[in-house]
Amino acid sequence: MSKLRVAVLGAKGRIGSEAVRAVEAAEDMELVAALGRGDKLETLVDSGTEVVVELTTPASVMGNLDFCVRHGMHAVVGTTGWTDERLAQLNTSLAASPETGVLIAPNFSIGAVLTMKFAQQAARYYESVEVVELHHPNKADAPSGTATRTAQLIAAARAEAGCAPQPDATVTALEGARGADVDGIPVHAIRLRGLLAHQEVLLGGEGETLTIRHDSLHHSSFMPGILLGVRRVVSAPGLTFGLENFLDLG
């Protein structure tokens, strides 16, 4: 069987450099390009790239994906910064290239995907829910893409179940003290040397609390998800948001 021809964008970055090694080690893939900032995207065409793994920055991702989709290359995207406007723009590009698949995964680690699912399931049973994400201090964006997605899923589950607004008697607060508001769910971002990527979902009800916590201790935690995404995106035209769509989670 022929190997999938894979390129990595952001190949010198923290996760990109790990992805380069993972693709090189995968028996069913060939790393045909590893591009950093300033490298020419035409290299992707010249190298016959089939799937691009996009791990750059929110400022670069839209231009890179526009190029990939226009050239019929599938993409697996870990870069953060997704808004409804950006997703709409990407869907417009994809409509003009209907056989091309793009997977955007706020988090590639199985534990983070499960955390989101468990939080979604638990959300309706508790009066209070808050999300705390904790990352290395070199991270450019806050809150994390994972925390934003987690809060959105929690808010949607609570809305569907008809939950009342959360109790919160705060009258005066220093700006930021109650975190960012993502669809009504408070999200708190910690930046601390020594950490990589961590998240807690805190749920509280009468006389009890539930804490769902996940820790990514090394970038290797994201690699099985990236490789799965590469294998699956080639037969998933259009936009897929979330790795859970490629997992049989029940």
Ligand SMILES: NC(=O)c1ccc[n+]([C@@H]2O[C@H](COP(=O)([O-])OP(=O)(O)OC[C@H]3O[C@@H](n4cnc5c(N)ncnc54)[C@H](O)[C@@H]3O)[C@@H](O)[C@H]2O)c1
């Ligand atoms: N989805 C996930 O599971 C997951 C996991 C880790 C990180 N991330 C996200 O991935 C992104 C990268 O994270 P990081 O920690 O590796 O950051 P980083 O700053 O270490 O790496 C980003 C790299 O992209 C390069 N780059 C910027 N613009 C480029 C362009 N136009 N073309 C090619 N390369 C370009 C930069 O020079 C840098 O080397 C962030 O958005 C981060 O939140 C996602």
Ligand SMILES: O=C(O)C1=N[C@H](C(=O)O)CCC1
């Ligand atoms: O290290 C990062 O940056 C990470 N970014 C993603 C996010 O914002 O959720 C995934 C976790 C690591």
